[in-house]
Amino acid sequence: MRLRPFRLDDLQTLYEIDQACFVPGISYTRQELAAFIGHSRSQTWIAEDGDRIVGFLIASTEPRKILHIVTIDVLESWRRRRVGTLLMDAAEDWARDRDLRMMGLETAQDNLEAQKFYMSRGYRKVHEIRGYYADGTTAWVMVKDLAL
Template structure:
């Protein structure tokens, strides 16, 4: 993912996370740290960006920053493909574990993460801007 992708990504960001969308400035900050500590990717179908995902890695810890997929492309494997790519990248960068936060009211995302071997670690009360709790999850990587 690069700066040229930002208009489509920001449109997707606002549609997917209306209550707590990242600002363009925040996203530019993430992209500025590529490839040093960040790795962002997009998924395309028929030349259109239908999803994006980001990873941060520092030392031996990875963090899924975000995963978003257009509503009409959900449950078609796009999120899973991007999560696989992030986990592969985390391993290449030497991470021994990958962490993430997921909205407590997002059961489909929680189920996908569990299918990928993530386990619930804890709860962050009121984590999201609209007051929704976040479930923290972790997956150990084979070393």
């Protein structure tokens, strides 16, 4: 298992993984994914086993020294094997190296697995955004103070 940067020919695979990870309304379109990845403030990490992509993380640097997790996706058959940990460690280390202050993200209110994953890493729920997702699902905003 190793991490590497995004390559243009990864896009279709990332799209397929995102479609498998999230229900319609929460998953991204191919165009949305391409726009997030291509944005000048964004960083993408790819987790690979051999030449197979098993997970990825997209993050975007926001005002007030926040690194915002756009999405983290791990193939179902690879979950609970620390792929998510590897990806989040890389993103948090990247943020610390740039003196960013805080990590932030949104997660669906009913995505209890993801909330447990984030809480195990020191994230806390700060508030809800009703109707955040296209399918009407409420999101939790979760943050982690990188100085702690």
